[in-house]
Amino acid sequence: MESTTDRGRGPRPTTSTVTAAERAQARDVSLRRIGRLFAPHRGALAAVTAIIVLSSALGMAAPFLLREVIDVALPERDLRLLAWLVAGMVAVAAVTAALGVAQTWIATTVGQRVMHRLRTDVFRHLQRQSLAFFTRTRTGEVQSRITNDIGGMQSVVTSTATSVAANLTTVVATAVAMAALSWQLSLVSLVVLPPAVVLARRVARMRRAITAERQRELADLNVTVEESLSVSGVQLSKTMGAGGALVERFTASSARLIDLELRSELAGRWRMASMSILFAAIPAVIYLSAGLPMTAGRLSIGTLVAFTALQAGLFRPLMGLLSVGVSLTASLALFARIFEYLDLPVEVREPEHPVRLARPRGHLRLEGVTFTYPGSAAAAVAGVDLDVPAGTSLALVGETGSGKSTVAALIARLHDPTGGRVTVDGVDVRDLSFDDLAAIVGVVSQETYLLHTTVRENLRFARPDATDAELERAARAAQIHDVIAALPDGYDTVVGSRGHRFSGGEKQRLAIARTLLRDPRILVLDEATSALDTETERAVQRAFDTLAAGRTTVTIAHRLSTVRAADQIAVLDHGRVTELGSHEDLLGAAGRYAALAA
Structure with missing residues (x-):
């Protein structure tokens, strides 16, 4: 309809306007609203949490078994005890692996259902929008939000909750076990925690800004594909001789996307690398502490080996927690774009109590x-x-x-x-x-x-x-x-x-x-x-x-x-x-x- 198409098209927003709006909305996205997406799956999440706690508890048994092997079974040549300890270590590994499979299956199922709900909610809400919305919105933009933005959230949605629970439980359990072995060495190991948190927050802010810019570029790429590779678009480009210009436009957009992807992956990577070096140096400090006059002779070899094993195991979940925080903060830009569509007002609403015309005449x-x-x-x-x-x-x-x-x-x-x-x-x-x-x-x-x-x-x-x-x-x-x-x-x-x-x-x-x-x-x-x-x-x-x-x-x-x-x-x-x-x-x-x- 000519009037709808011509008159209904509002002024196209500038890049700066869109950027400001998206940044404002990203700040307004609450973790509580994101958490509500998981509310229908409380039972499954509770099961995952129970599995995580059990798995973490079992995992903490391994260092203590190792200590007994080194301090008791081997020095005393107690083969019976050694066999039981080794069998216990194998059993712990096997049960932990099985629990990990169950945890992954349940968590992935929950995540995919949340993704399904997001996709269908956005699609259903867009179906309720008036014709005016679609005349002023680029088709590629709509497609990008449903596919690229929701797809970009997949790793966060499917793994964030379980990753936080698993890593947090592991960190707490490991810290308790370390304190049980030696509270003095525990203080030395945890001294790196405050700077790690500060660095992770800085990296998260960088990632969020880059993510928002990357999704806008993906939307522009989608628009170029939609406009240029449809039958009508190809006919237009061929009859106007615009094929070369379209290729250049697509190439430039794709090149900008490469730069944004690299910036997103490398954002703060050198800072996190420095944390890895610091964590790697902790075992050396522990060995040095164990050899100081004030502590010499107070720690058995088995305790020292078990403690360093725990400390090495602490690095992975702790960095995992920090990485999840970075990913979650960066994903707020994606949630903002999706919630922006979900919050669009419906201009033409379905009546709450519709009137039925049993036999319409057509007056x-x-x-x-x-x-x-x-x-x-x-x-x-x-x-x-x-x-x-x-x-x-x-x-x-x-x-x-x-x-x-x-x-x-x-x-x-x-x-x-x-x-x-x-x-x-x-x-x-x-x-x-x-x-x-x-x-x-x-x-x-x-x-x-x-x-x-x-x-x-x-x-x-x-x-x-x-x-x-x-x-x-x-x-x-x-x-x-x-x-x-x-x-x-x-x-x-x-x-x-x-x-x-x-x-x-x-x-x-x-x-x-x-x-x-x-x-x-x-x-x-x-x-x-x-x-x-x-x-x-x-x-x-x-x-x-x-x-x-x-x-x-x-x-x-x-x-x-x-x-x-x-x-x-x-x-x-x-x-x-x-x-x-x-x-x-x-x-x-x-x-x-x-x-x-x-």
Whole structure:
């Protein structure tokens, strides 16, 4: 619809504006809201936590078994004790490994279900958005948020909770075990903790900023692919000779993405590397401490070996905790982008208590209807009053931009009027459920969209339960059955991307058949025959004349020959009805309609 596309498109936000908005939202993302995503899986998370605690407790037994081996079994040559200790060490390793498999399975299942919920929630919420949202939002941007942003959160969602629990439990258990062996050496080992936390916080802030920038670049890359590699985009680039420029644009975007990925991976890496060196030096300090005069002789060799084993085991979970903190903070930019879509207000809402029309007749009325597109100063439709009794026809004529398509969009409730109301059988369309309204009002627009699937499935998109006989009946009524039958696979022929296998007229007749399959009481035909040649247009018009019996029809057309027989003809000019009457009446009035017909 030309008005929707042209007037509904708001100003494209600049990069700086988007960046500022995303940064502000990233600050507002709360960990509590992220935590609520896991609320339905409390039982599974409790099981994972229990497994983690048990696994950590078992893991702490290994150093003590090692100490007994070194201090008792080997010096005393107690083979029986040695066998039991070695068997215990093997059993601990085996049970810990089995618990690890169970933990991974449960945690991954929970994470994937959370991802599934995020994807479906975003998709469902976007389905509720009005047409205006999609006219001002790039398609590639929407796809990027559903795929790249949610995909980027996968490692955080699937592993963060369990990683935090596992590493935290291991750190605590290890610290307790170390203190039990030697609290003095424990203080020496934990002296590196404060600087490690400070460095991790700095790295996390760096990662979050880079992540937000990387996701914006990914969205731009998606937009380039969507605009350039669709059938229409390829046709445009080839006919305009713009292929080289598009390749350069894609290459530049991909190169920027490489730089951002490298920056993201290397952000703060030298700082964390310094921590690794510091942790690696701790065992040497422990050996030195054990040899000092004040501690000499107080620690057995077994205790010292067990302690250094614990200390080495402390490094991995402690660094894991710090890394999780970095990843979680960086992922806040991704959560901000997803929550931004989930928090979008729904401009056209489903009624809480919808009114049911058991037997709709199709009496259509527009009462003082006014509508202004967001960001536009002038009203696209202003104070329109029209009364179309059930079973009659109304034609809307006027110059491009006069508001014809906007009126059609308001009837189908693609937008809600900013003033006045549209009613069907006396019921405001805002009080009807979307499904009921779609069953009552059928729309065939000048822009035909066909899915990349078979002709049969394209038709069944309107009514999945339709029989083959009903499909054929609708196709015959739309004068397209013979064309389909002549195809190699008939109704099982794949139409191609966006239906480019068919001519413009054939696509429109397929769209007409798809709408007629729903058998709506009100037909809205927005330039539905604009792409048809004169002979085919006459054939389709005859089909419309037959199908319009007992059906309310609203027709928008530039060719006045297609609206002569309408019961009423409304002439629109700058969103207002300036003339209303039959073809003969308007010709006799010698007004705007007569000038258009001349």
